[in-house]
Amino acid sequence: MIRKRTSASGPNRHKRPIIWQKCTNFRSLKQIHASMVVNGFNSNLRFLQEFIFTTAMELKGTIDYAHQVFAHITEPDIFMWNTMIRGSAQSSNPIKAIVLYSQMEDKYIQPDNFTFPFVLKACAKLFWVKTGTAIHGRVVKFGFESNTSVRNTLIFFHANCGDLKVASALFDDSAKKDVVPWSALTAGYAKRGDLSVARKLFDEMPVRDLVSWNVMITGYAKQGEMESARQLFDEVPExxxxxxxxxxxxxxxxxxxxxxxxxxxxxxxxxxxxxxxxxxxxxxxxxxxxxxxxxxxxxxxxxxxxxxxxxxxxxxxxxxxxxxxxxxxxxxxxxxxxxxxDKDVTSWNSIIGGLAFNGHAEEALDLFREMQRTNIRPNGITFVGVLAACSHAGKVDEGYRHFQVMTSKCRIEPSIRHYGCMVDMLGRAGLLKEAFDLIDSMKIEANAIVWRTLLGACRVHGNVELAKRANEQLLRMRKDQSGDYVLLSNLYASRGEWDGAEKVRKLMDDSGVKKNPGYSLVEADDDRALMHYLFESKPEVKSRGQI
Incomplete structure (x- = not known):
């Protein structure tokens, strides 16, 4: 049997006592907590409510402490449950909001109209479609689907990570009176790249708030339609x-x-x-x-x-x-x-890779050894920087050792970028046959970057036969890059094999490839291009206004 606990659930249900207004940091919070323990921790419901609200919602970085305290409350009321779920949903670890809701169900505590919006927002933040859909079922069971706040959040959830058909079905005449569901549905279509439907909804809105404008501007910007984005940007009232x-x-x-x-x-x-x-x-x-x-x-x-x-x-x-x-x-x-x-793995990756590609290979390898003495585990990007450092420092044996450690000890499957670094390392050292053997042994197919790297190494070391093989592979993948032809032609020319150089130039003309005027191949530029290729992935930022 479900137990219903009565308590005001709104966030501003009364004027807060002065003691909580003065609680502005973690130290003062712990002092109040100590006083509550001395005077009987579970004896004052009002104080418990205020403590949970302050810890979970108002003080920055104290949500984990709120969870520790909440676990020792004998009988938390629905307000405290909702506050904890809300604070968790807004935190960097929204999974805890869903865990709390599950605990509520296990304890047969009936949720109210404030509970579900917080849980659904956590599901949207995590992109947990199945869980959110199951929560929708609970909403229907408890009879809250007609509640304005709950329905708006359901539209938001389904529009952003669920089913747009469900979101559209919920967007009935009653929902159309509120700007919030209009914005949510518009954002859903814009997020999926259907800007025509999103714009139609935007134009039909009876009232537009700033969120609505931002949704459309962001949608156009994300799709690269900057002229349309700029037009709306110039029109937005504020x-x-x-x-x-x-x-x-x-x-x-x-x-x-x-x-x-x-x-x-x-x-x-x-x-x-x-x-x-x-x-x-x-x-x-x-x-x-x-x-x-x-x-x-x-x-x-x-x-x-x-x-x-x-x-x-x-x-x-x-x-x-x-x-x-x-x-x-x-x-x-x-x-x-x-x-x-607070260095994380990205901090180490950025500096190791940055040093390696700026000619500070020894310093990069020293930092990797320093990283290994920390509790931060290297990942695939870390080893891209390490292998690049070994390549630039000419440390072939050390490069092979790190490559084996990566695969055997760290259980990281080599990607094309790791193989690219290894090929670059062997090519720089003049070990061209070993580089070709490595490519032949790869579990994945070499891409144009790898073959181009090897072609450049063949030019440096004057190996025409292997250069022809690398060039053949490049032409099989792409025939419109003038630099690929120029590298091989210049290699023939450097060895006085003018017939070979002329044949490459003719092949280039027959393929309709034009050499850019003033174009030159500089090794430093190749290094910069390789650096951008190897480290082109950037951490995703999930924050307001970020595309």
């Missing part, structure tokens, strides 16, 4: 940081880095304060441009944004390392790395 972030991230995504930086300057002129998402997009633009001066200015802006607080988020600090490394300033990248308090 803007917030999310609006600006959508435009900046959209320009970065399209490779229009200068426009992204111009948008940032425009943002500052109108007095809009950037946030972490803004800066992550701008750092990405600087890294792609390789413009160190602008990168330094953005770094200064970040410090100003944090009011001089050097304890930036690890995400931002990792992006700074990546930017400085790709702009060729390994020293600045290392400075940022050394001041990171």
């Amino acid at each position: 803007r917030d940081v999310v609006t600006w972030n959508a435009m900046i991230a959209g320009y970065v995504l399209c490779g229009s880095h200068e426009q992204a930086l111009e948008m940032f300057e425009e943002m500052r002129k109108v007095g809009e304060h950037p946030d972490e998402v803004t800066m992550l997009s701008l750092l990405s633009a600087c890294a792609d441009l390789g413009d160190l001066d602008i990168g330094v200015r953005i770094h200064t802006n970040i410090l100003e944004m944090c009011s001089g607080d050097l304890n930036l988020s690890t995400l931002l600090e990792n992006a700074l390392i990546d930017m400085y490394a790709k702009c060729g300033s390994a020293g600045k990248a290392l400075e940022v790395f050394r001041v990171i308090r």
Whole structure:
């Protein structure tokens, strides 16, 4: 039998006592907790409610402590359950919200209309479609599907990660009176790339709020339709940081880095304060441009944004390392790395790879050894940097050892990037036959980057026969890259084999490939291209306004 516990469930059900208004940090919270324990922890329901609300919702970074305390409450009421579920859903670990709801069911505690929106938002955040659909079934069972807040959240869940048909079915005449479900359904279609339906809904909205505008601007920006995004951006009655972030991230995504930086300057002129998402997009633009001066200015802006607080988020600090490394300033990248308090695997990967591709191979390998003394486990990207360092340092034996450690001890399946590093390492060392043997033994097919790397090594070491084999593989994959022909032609020419050079030039002409005027092949440029290829994957940022 379900037990129904009565207690006000709304977040602002009364004016908060002064003692909780003064609880502004973790230390004062623990002092209040100690006092509650001395005076009988479970004796005052009002104090327990306030304690849970403050710990789970108001103080930053205390949700884990809230879970520890909540576990010792003898009979938490529905308000405390809802508060814990809400705080967990908004945290970095929303799974706990679903676990709490499961515990409620196990204890036969009946949820109310505040419970389900929080649980459904956790499912949406995790993209747990089956669980969210099951929760929808519980909503129907308990008779809350007609509740405005619950129905709006159901539309939000199904539109974003469930079924748009279900979301559309829930979007009935009663829901159409509220701007929230309009925005949720519009966002669902925009997220799936169906901008025509999203725009139709947007145009039909009886009232548009800022969320609605941001949804459409972000949808266009994500699809690379920046002209349409800019048109809406210019029309929006008011803007917030999310609006600006959508435009900046959209320009970065399209490779229009200068426009992204111009948008940032425009943002500052109108007095809009950037946030972490803004800066992550701008750092990405600087890294792609390789413009160190602008990168330094953005770094200064970040410090100003944090009011001089050097304890930036690890995400931002990792992006700074990546930017400085790709702009060729390994020293600045290392400075940022050394001041990171909470280094994660991305921090180590960024600095190891950055040092390796900036000619500091020994320092990169030293840092890898330092990483191994920590409790952070290396991943596939870590070994890309390590193998690249071995390649640049000419440490073939050490490279092979790390490759074997990666596969046998760390149980990491080699990717094409790992094989690319190994081929590059062997090619640089002049071990061209070993490089070809490695390619023949690969479990995956070599791509054009690998064959191009090997072709370049054959040119450096003057091996025409193996170069012809590499070139044949390249032409089988692609026939429109003039650089592939030029490399082989130049190799023939360097050995005085003019007939071979002429044949390659004729093959190039017959294929309709035009050599770009003023084009030259510089090894340093190849290194930079290889670095961007090997480290092109960036951590996904799930934050407001981020594309």
